[in-house]
Amino acid sequence: FKVTDRQTFIKFLDLLRKDFFDNPKSWENKTLPDFLEALSVYTEDIQGHYDNMKLNIKADKPNWSTFADIFKGAKIYE
Numbered sequence: 545f546k547v548t549d550r551q552t553f554i555k556f557l558d559l560l561r562k563d564f565f566d567n568p569k570s571w572e573n574k575t576l577p578d579f580l581e582a583l584s585v586y587t588e589d590i591q592g593h594y595d596n597m598k599l600n601i602k603a604d605k606p607n608w609s610t611f612a613d614i615f616k617g618a619k620i621y622e
């Protein structure tokens with residue numbers, strides 16, 4: 545699912561919520577405090593992810609896709 549603008553980010557969030565209910569075992573962070581903590585830490589670490597994957601993305605200049613990546617990462621980040 546490619547997030548390119550605010551509308552597709554909204555759809556992404558709806559799908560993420562649905563995934564939480566449909567696939568709870570795939571979520572490491574199941575409580576709001578755990579998810580928010582992971583969201584904060586993954587936001588700090590996401591540039592390393594982009595660099596390791598050799599993606600030419602600058603996290604300091606985020607777009608809607610970057611925000612979606614952060615939310616996806618917070619789902620499983622420990």
